[in-house]
Amino acid sequence: MATDATQTEPPAAYTELLDEITRYNAVESATEVLSWDQQVIMPEGGTPARSTQLSTLSSISHELLVDGDVGKQLEALDDASLTPEQQAVVREVRRKYVRAARVPRDLIEEVSTATTEALGAWESAREHDDFAEFAPHLERLVELKRQYAAHIDPDADPYAVLFAEYEPCLSLEKATAILDELRETLVPLIEEIRASDADLATDAFEGTFDTDTQESFSREVLELLGYDFDRGRLDTSTHPFTSGNQFDARITTRFDEHDPLGALTSTIHEFGHASYTLGLPDDDFGTPLGNHRDLSVHESQSRLWENHVGRSAAFWELLLPKLQEAFPQTSNLSPREAYEAANQVHDENLIRVEADELTYHLHIIIRFTIERELINGDLAVDDVPDRWNRLYEEYLGLTPPSDALGCLQDIHWSHGNFGYFPTYSLGSVLAAQLHAAADREIDDLDATIRDGDFEPLGEWLRTNIHQHGRRYETDALVEHATGEPLGADAFTEYVTDKYSALYNL
Structure with a gap:
């Protein structure tokens, strides 16, 4: 949001x-590109050089921020007359x-x-x-992080x-408090779902799906959603992520020949990040007005596109014919069956990025619990695998068979x-709140998706x-967009209504 040229010239200290x-x-942007390269295409032997490069850039960026004139300029602007954008x-x-x-540097x-x-x-x-x-x-x-x-802030909770x-x-x-509210809503809802006798099409995507075809199909879906390949690209990485800026926003995903939905949902998820x-x-x-508002807002964009669009019945009515063209083995699948498969609540999924929309948050709560205990000194690093496994048993009724499928997955x-x-x-909580607001303001949002x-x-x-x-x-942005500050009500209502209908609860 550039400053209006008709406004009074800003103070020299602001410029x-x-x-x-x-x-x-x-410098931070250049660091991000090198980090992307390390995770996507850097040769395995490149780590020593990359370590030096990234450490040097990190030192330079710290110097630019701390050792230059930024502090003096901020002090000079303490009582300056500034526009709301300049104040921000x-x-x-x-x-x-x-x-x-x-x-310290x-x-x-x-x-x-x-x-x-x-x-x-x-x-x-x-x-x-x-x-x-x-x-x-x-x-x-x-x-180091302690x-x-x-x-x-030596007097604050280090994790905070x-x-x-x-x-x-x-x-x-x-x-x-929000995570506690999610747990209180989701644990009994998941238990009800597991006890239900609903006959969902859980095997709709069983079989083998060529990964090269999956990649081509992912590109087609990105184009359908409106991803600008002139300012982005799709690659593969060990862990899907998105990196970049408004001129260059790159997506990575991963493919499994036995899980086409996993690649599809992670690609749509990363599209949400890139679209933001x-x-x-x-x-x-290069300024705060051209940068995103922190990670909860960023994640709301990816979760909105992944769940409220990519897992919707309307989206599967649109997508299924295209999927069947790419994978003829799905030719007998109905949109309803595809929708059910995309939204099934898994009994035995240990992997966070492959989790369904509900159990996903229990994966998050487990990680939140462990890393908070680590930072606060309540858990030794050597005890992480055991603590991880015990929490998975407590929250999800599952015990990881290996650390690769457990505490090493992220x-x-x-x-x-x-x-x-x-x-x-x-x-995810914010995604539900934003989607509810958009649904109120866009005439028949489902029809536009369909x-x-x-x-x-x-x-x-x-x-x-x-x-x-x-x-x-954050709260002001959410209130500006939805009329109220961030809260869990829209999310708990959304998942309760959706999954009660899906599982006949």
């Missing part, structure tokens, strides 16, 4: 601040500056080196099903400090991203979420 933060964000820029830069200024470099080395160790440990191979790296990262949190890295506008207390990134204003690239801890996991469930017209929904999201960048803090 200088904008220049500094644009340079800082350019100063607020966001100040938040980042205050945190960064409290952390050598610790920043050490964290960057540790995460680069941990990524390769995690990939190898996962491949070899050997948690002990990853454990020393995890222990090092836990200790130090990091202590520098920022780390959570604020990903969701600075919502308190950990609010996040915990590509919807940010071009003119504000990439996040190898990045040192403690505090990240809660944003997935917060994003007709393959995704522009009304895309435009609603661009208008209400994407174009604002970080102008608003």
